[in-house]
Amino acid sequence: MSEELSDLLKVRREKLLEFKAQGMEPFPYKFERDSTASQIQEKYGHLQGHDESPKEVTFAGRIMTKRGHGKASFATLQDESGRLQIYAKEDVLGKDKYELFLKLDMGDIIGVTGVVFRTKMGELTVRVDKWTLLCKSLHPLPEKWHGLQDKELRYRERYVDLLVNPDVKDVFVKRSRILSSIRKFLEGRGFMEVETPLLHVLQGGAAATPFETYHDALSMPLFLRIAPELYLKRLIVGGFEKIFELGRVFRNEGMSFKHNPEYTMLEVYEAYADYHDVLKMTEEMISTIIKETTGKFNIEYKGETINFEPPFKRIPLIEALKHFGNIDISGKTEDQIRKIGKDKGIEGALEIGAGKIINELYDKFVEPNLRQPTFIVDYPIETSPLAKKKRDNPKLVERFELIVAGMEIANAFSELNDPLDQRERFKKQAELKAAGDVEAESMDEDFLRALEYGMPPAGGLGVGIDRLVMLATDSPSIRDVLFFPHMKPISKVVESEEMEILDQSESKRKTK
């Protein structure tokens, strides 16, 4: 804390001391309340004229507004359920306690006991017969009717954003409901929730750059997981048949309105199913969740109407390229595809291979044009090293993605369970890695051994939960659906301290 406090902060600290001097505990341990703001609204909403509640109520909340009138004053308390007005009068509280009441600041948390009545202006109000300070606030709240607007501050100080911008809370309530809706859906179909390691020895399960960390006692580098996929499949080998994991994954990549370095992914695996089964389940799950959490299939997202009523469109990738990009890759050789890529303005990845080029063409010409929920089906084998070959075309794999509003929401395939084929795919990935592809999968011998014991045929699915929440809450950025989106630290002091810490762990690493 800096030496020089602004006047506003000083005043609040002085008030804190004054409350103490008057024998009040500014940070007590507990408060028994018998109602919330909304319970009182509901229970006594019928009061009219000079009616009063037969009994006193006791509730607590943060002071959000204050209106003083000399020997009587109004304030509004906010708790999780909502807001309720209170009315304090000197002749009820006595001179001393009323004067202390006037000293309260917006942001202070108090408990109140009193009878409920309706004011002349018609507002349901609790008359303060007794009040207790529950927490002295030392920092002023933002302006009362514009709230907190500055996006940077809203993300950095989300606790303030949540207090003064009620819509923000709704987004996160909905996020929570989506998570329970997913669990309900899957558990209702016999799936079991499992947890697998976040710290991985090898990079695998997706094409992405991992975060690296270090285990001091074991003297070894570790990766924060980019996907739980390979561990979940080991569990399918181990005999579980219907499992899912709902958890955080980490990707060391750029940030954007749809990317945060850590995000929440759902992965689902079902033994004896293929990607056709998974597609049907995905369609049911996504439409059910949207219906359950928004009340309808038709939602508004960034000004466009998106219809989640099943069935969703299904388009093979090759068809989609033809339709949206006027690109025909069927039966083309790698060189021909490379030429198409060049003609269509694909910059990077031209050397790496046909699959990657097709991927780029798809990202550029198809994905942004898919607004309504659409399954893109059957992908090139090179970019899907964990998926089974399509049964009638070995250049493709049985894989689909679900695209909504130009965003990839889900990704699924018939899981590759042939250990010999998987070994070949890993080898190809190793070649890519050697050629400089930082996202290529690592050769995972333990995973191969698991497959050698035998994994039943299985379908697997990954769903980007944050993006789903964006759609359900009409949030334009992933940062709006994360309580604390990743932000660079502001203070230079903090930065240099962090550098020191990094330096220390760096030198520790070297000495071990």
Next chain:
RNA sequence: GCGCCGUUAGCUCAAUUGGCAGAGCAGGACACUCUUAAUGUCAAGGUUGAAGGUUCAAUUCCUUCACGGCGCACCA
């Protein structure tokens, strides 16, 4: 990583061509016993994101940096 835009009081925003940095809310003092954006009066509050430069003079023009927003690139 690149491009564009932004950063002024605790919060929300002004400031003409480069000419004394202003208001509302919050906070302070006073008045006021049914207000709800309470009201009225008075006083206070600023290293204009940071560092340089140009100029008699910079919130304003130039350079660099920091942070953020949006777009692009990369990815899910």
